[in-house]
Structure formats: structure tokens, C-alpha cells
Amino acid sequence: MDLEVRHLRVICAIAETGSLTRAAASLRMTQPGLSAQLRRIEAALGGPIFERGQAGAVPTAFGELVLTRARAILPGVDGLLADVTRATRCAAAPRRVRLGSVGAPLLADLIMAARELIPGSEVTTRCQYSPTPLLDDLAAGRLEAAVLGDNPGQELSPRDGVVLRPVVSEPVFALLPSTHPLADREEASLNELIDEVWAMPHPDSDRTREYWASVFSAMGHQPHTPYEAEGRQLIEIVGAGLAVSLCQATFIEVPGLAVRPLAGNPLWYRHVLAWRHDGPLAAHGDELVRKVTEGYLATCAATPPYARWLERHPDALRLPE
Known part of the structure; x- marks a missing residue:
């Protein structure tokens, strides 16, 4: 599986909410669907990103590394999308x-x-x-x-x-x-x-x-x-x-x-x-x-x-x- 921007949003949402259930709700996904996607992301990256227990989803040391890079990447992607949207809108109207x-x-x-x-x-x-x-x-x-x-x-x-x-x-x-x-x-x-x-x-x-x-x-x-x-x-x-x-x-x-x-x-x-x-x-x-x-x-x-x-x-x- 190739890593995509949406996968970075998934792991950031889990980290921000501290729970797969809450992250699934914020992403408008089902909890089983989110769990399955997280397993695929972890398999693609080569290690567990979160430890799941009574305290919720807590980033592993490997997960902290992934989250640090994801949080650095996403603002630039969002800025690019916003600029493209504005440029397209201005050209159209x-x-x-x-x-x-x-x-x-x-x-x-x-x-x-x-x-x-x-x-x-x-x-x-x-x-x-x-x-x-x-x-x-x-x-x-x-x-x-x-x-x-x-x-x-x-x-x-x-x-x-x-x-x-x-x-x-x-x-x-x-x-x-x-x-x-x-x-x-x-x-x-x-x-x-x-x-x-x-x-x-x-x-x-x-x-x-x-x-x-x-x-x-x-x-x-x-x-x-x-x-x-x-x-x-x-x-x-x-x-x-x-x-x-x-x-x-x-x-x-x-x-x-x-x-x-x-x-x-x-x-x-x-x-x-x-x-x-x-x-x-x-x-x-x-x-x-x-x-x-x-x-x-x-x-x-x-x-x-x-x-x-x-x-x-x-x-x-x-x-x-």
C-alpha cells in the first residue's frame, strides 16, 4: 500500500482525539473501518504507531516520529490545496x-x-x-x-x-x-x-x-x-x-x-x-x-x-x- 495524504490525516486525528472511536467520528468513518485502515498504515510504514489500551490510543516512540513528520507535512499540503482552490475559483468566476x-x-x-x-x-x-x-x-x-x-x-x-x-x-x-x-x-x-x-x-x-x-x-x-x-x-x-x-x-x-x-x-x-x-x-x-x-x-x-x-x-x- 502506498502512503497517501489521507493516511497522515488519519493518524493525526487519532493522536489529537486519543481514541479510535472519537477519531472515527471526527473523520466520519466507522470504528472498525478506521482500525482496519490503521493496521494497513502501520504495515506499510513497518511498525506500530499507537498502543491501544484503557487510556486510549497512545503514540509509540515510532509513532511520535511518524506524527512529527506528518504534522510538518500537512500544513503545506493544506496551503497548496487552498491556493489551488482560490486560483481555480478566480479563473472560473x-x-x-x-x-x-x-x-x-x-x-x-x-x-x-x-x-x-x-x-x-x-x-x-x-x-x-x-x-x-x-x-x-x-x-x-x-x-x-x-x-x-x-x-x-x-x-x-x-x-x-x-x-x-x-x-x-x-x-x-x-x-x-x-x-x-x-x-x-x-x-x-x-x-x-x-x-x-x-x-x-x-x-x-x-x-x-x-x-x-x-x-x-x-x-x-x-x-x-x-x-x-x-x-x-x-x-x-x-x-x-x-x-x-x-x-x-x-x-x-x-x-x-x-x-x-x-x-x-x-x-x-x-x-x-x-x-x-x-x-x-x-x-x-x-x-x-x-x-x-x-x-x-x-x-x-x-x-x-x-x-x-x-x-x-x-x-x-x-x-x-
């Missing part, structure tokens, strides 16, 4: 541009910019609450560009093959029921809101909740947060007068809600554009950032609470140089 976005006011501007910069292109989109899966998709070639975001001290980590370009850093605003006493003010104080009932997003790889908690910790107090919600559910909870929360400065007020700046601007959020370095938008990076930034500024002007804040703080908006 050079006008397809796949975009991703977190919840941010930049996606429509990114779509329009992509259509203008690559005339005749078919643009598709996919949205996530967290930037992490979008970064994974960009790195794997499943997206061409995306709108991402991060918080101070939690900046996005670079990925091979992905260009990250900040667009703007903006203050985080308070999201209040329209009947809340602070809704009558031009600004809301975080110190006054800290003792309210809060609704917050679920802690995840977005790390927004973690960032908010660090700011609250610096104030010496964590708010009472009985409601974990995102998107429409969070808006409904706040609109019903059950809680307060935080939002992006460009959040559009709707009946039942009030958006107010936080006095002293204690929290910030950064919008980031990302694209594949070898993708169809890579040659238009500077123009892409310029067009999306122009669109963002137009959105600011059309969002009354943010527009008023910008009039009072003309030098506070953090645009890239």
Missing part, C-alpha cells in the same frame, strides 16, 4: 466578490465601492456578530473583504494573507429607553447609569462585553446584568424600559429608544476594513478605504445624536492619517 461584516454602518458603502471598483462584479455578503469568524474566512479565502471592528487594548491580530486597515475610531454611546430621565439630557453619565439594570451582549470572541467590563472595573463597580441579548432582542428589552445598554454612535434612534453620548467619552470602538492581499480588491485598497470613509462621514451627518456630538467635539473623531 473572476467577477465574484464575497464580503462580510460585523454589525457596523459600513457594509452598504463597502458593497457600493466594490461594485464601482470592479464593474460587473457579483457581490455577495455574509454577516456575523463577531469579527473572528470573518477573519478566519478571509484567511481561508472564503471572503474577499470584510468590515470588522475592535476595542482599545483588544486590537485584531494580523492574519497571513489579510490586510487590516483602520477606518475610524468613534465613541460608544448610551442606549436608553426614551422615557429614561437621562434621555432629556444632551449627554448621559456612565456614573449615573452604572446602578441601572443593564442588557449586554453575550461574552464571545467579539470581546465587547470584556471591554465594557474592564471600563466598569476601573470605575470600581460592575452593573447588574440580568439580560443577555443582541440585535433586535436587546433593542426590544431597552425599548420596553427594562434596561439600559450601550451602542455604536451611528445607531439610528427609533420610537421608544434614545441614543445619548457618554460624558467624557469613556468607551471607544474602532471600525476596520480587511481584504485578501491577493484578492480582487487588493489593488484598490486606498480607494476602498477612501470611499468607505466618505460613506461613514455621510452616515454620521445623518445620525442626529452623533452629528450634534461631532459639532461639540470637532477634533475628537479618530480618522486614519
